[in-house]
Amino acid sequence: MSALALSIVLSLVSAVAYAGGAIVQERVAVSSPDQEYAPLRRPSWWAAVALNGTGGLLHVVALAYGPLSLVQPLGALTIVFALPMAALFVGRKAGSTAWRGAIMATIGLAGLLSLVGTSEGQSLSTAQRVSVAVFTGAVVVTLMIAGRAAHRHPAVRSVLLATASGIAFGMSSVFTKTVTVDWDNGAVSATDIPFLGVIAVFAVAGLMLSQASYRGAGLAAPLAVLTVVNPVVAAAVGITMFGETFRYGTTGTLLALSAGVVAAGGLILLTTERLEKTAPADTTTAPLAPSPIEELLDALPGQPVDVSANVGVRAADITADAQGTEILVPAPAAIPAGEGYETLEPAGSAEPPSYFGPFHAGLYVMMPVHDRHRTRVKS
Numbered sequence: 493m494s495a496l497a498l499s500i501v502l503s504l505v506s507a508v509a510y511a512g513g514a515i516v517q518e519r520v521a522v523s524s525p526d527q528e529y530a531p532l533r534r535p536s537w538w539a540a541v542a543l544n545g546t547g548g549l550l551h552v553v554a555l556a557y558g559p560l561s562l563v564q565p566l567g568a569l570t571i572v573f574a575l576p577m578a579a580l581f582v583g584r585k586a587g588s589t590a591w592r593g594a595i596m597a598t599i600g601l602a603g604l605l606s607l608v609g610t611s612e613g614q615s616l617s618t619a620q621r622v623s624v625a626v627f628t629g630a631v632v633v634t635l636m637i638a639g640r641a642a643h644r645h646p647a648v649r650s651v652l653l654a655t656a657s658g659i660a661f662g663m664s665s666v667f668t669k670t671v672t673v674d675w676d677n678g679a680v681s682a683t684d685i686p687f688l689g690v691i692a693v694f695a696v697a698g699l700m701l702s703q704a705s706y707r708g709a710g711l712a713a714p715l716a717v718l719t720v721v722n723p724v725v726a727a728a729v730g731i732t733m734f735g736e737t738f739r740y741g742t743t744g745t746l747l748a749l750s751a752g753v754v755a756a757g758g759l760i761l762l763t764t765e766r767l768e769k770t771a772p773a774d775t776t777t778a779p780l781a782p783s784p785i786e787e788l789l790d791a792l793p794g795q796p797v798d799v800s801a802n803v804g805v806r807a808a809d810i811t812a813d814a815q816g817t818e819i820l821v822p823a824p825a826a827i828p829a830g831e832g833y834e835t836l837e838p839a840g841s842a843e844p845p846s847y848f849g850p851f852h853a854g855l856y857v858m859m860p861v862h863d864r865h866r867t868r869v870k871s
Contacts, residue, residue: 495557495558496557498554498558499554499555499557499563500554500558500566502550502553502554502557502558503550503554503558503563503566503567504566504569506546506547506550506551506567507547507566507567507568507569507570507573508547509544509546509547509550510543510544510547510570510719511570511571511573511574511577511715512577513540513541513542513543513544514540514570514574514702514711514718515574515577515578515581515582515711516536516537516539516540516543517537517540517702518578518706518710518711519536519582520534520536520540520703520706521703521704521707521708522706522707524537525707525708528703528704529700529703529704530700537703541699544699551563551567554566564605564606564608564723565601565602565603565605565606566602567719567723568597568598568601568602568605568719568720568723569598569602570715570719571594571598571712571715571716571719572594574711574712574715575590575594575711578711584710586711587765589761589762589764589765590761590765592758592761593712593716593757593758593759593760593761593765594712594716594762595758596754596755596758596761597719597720597754597755597759597762598758599751599754599755599758600720600751600752600753600756600757600758601719601720601723601724601751601755602751603748603751603754604724604748604751604752605723605727607738607740607744607747607748607751608727608731608736608738608739608748609737609738609739609744615670615673615674615677616670616733618683620733621667621670621687621690624663624666624729624733625663625667625687625690628659628660628663628694631656631659632659632660632697632701635652635656635659636652636653636656638652639652639653639656639704639705646707646708646709647709647713647763649705649708649709650705650706650708650709650710650713650714650717651705651709651713651717651759651763653701653702653704653705653714654701654702654713654714654715654717654721655717655721656697656701657697657699657701657702657705657721658698658717658718658719658720658721658722658724658725659721659722659725660694660695660697660698660701661694661695661698661702661718661722662721662722662723662724662726662729663725663726664691664694664695664698665722665726666726666729666730667687667690667691667694668691670687671684671688671691702714702718705717705718712762712765713759713762713763716759716762717762720755720759724752
């Protein structure tokens with residue numbers, strides 16, 4: 493197998509390892525919502541760390557056998573691999589919008605990275621390293637605070653944390669390249685030792701922020717943001733501080749900008765798709781079913797009458813829309829012939845009787861009849 497073919501195989505396996513690590517991280521985030529950044533007691537999280545570490549190691553080995561312009565774009569296939577792997581292993585199927593966004597982000601990122609030219613290895617001075625480290629740390633902390641402030645919007649929070657993670661990983665790669673250049677040039681000194689710690693801090697911060705970005709936001713959106721931001725930040729630093737340029741001059745620069753627009757469009761699609769899924773449900777109150785009392789009252793007998801002749805209703809109170817319509821009102825109570833209300837009271841009754849009397853223009857209500865005699869209350 494040639495060196496070029498070996499670099500391609502290693503790059504593809506690296507992308508698969510990164511995709512597997514992202515899937516495991518997302519499942520850990522779903523099952524451990526109380527452990528946002530580092531669920532250290534979960535063995536599956538350590539498995540995700542191992543997969544990410546394996547992907548990074550294979551990526552470095554692939555760079556040793558193949559050109560940067562080939563290996564870096566192949567690393568963008570992580571998004572494309574992650575979606576079918578998630579559907580196959582954890583049953584998490586992505587919609588058409590997520591697929592379109594993932595493909596657009598991958599094509600845009602691959603085109604952008606393939607247009608970044610190489611230059612002779614250059615290092616940064618101590619002052620430049622300190623300023624870049626401080627500025628990057630401030631940006632990462634700001635994004636992390638903004639993500640925590642947007643806790644009510646999981647998709648926005650995920651994008652902010654994934655961006656911070658991508659920046660941290662990208663700057664870790666920048667400082668790794670700086671130390672590697674010093675090592676190759678034989679210029680390693682005691683000033684490089686603190687920056688080894690900076691590399692470790694940015695790498696650990698990127699891992700923890702990526703873990704937090706998967707909580708409540710699914711897989712596609714945070715993974716796409718992380719996959720795009722990481723190499724873009726590293727390429728931007730390489731162009732501005734390491735003297736790297738785009739290939740093919742002005743034409744290459746325009747093509748790179750176009751590829752960046754395509755990648756950004758893919759990220760917007762993925763974020764929009766996640767926002768639609770996490771939109772609050774319709775809280776409109778459904779009409780309540782009638783209560784048993786209302787059903788009983790509706791079932792009371794009624795009869796058609798001339799409302800204008802009713803004692804409690806005037807004809808002027810009837811609206812124009814009700815003229816000529818049949819209106820039902822409760823029927824009057826029927827009393828047997830030869831009896832009156834006073835004859836219904838049992839002799840010697842201690843309790844005042846009650847009966848149902850008419851309440852004009854409304855429902856029948858219970859109305860008490862007060863007895864002539866007082867009712868003795870015993871305490």
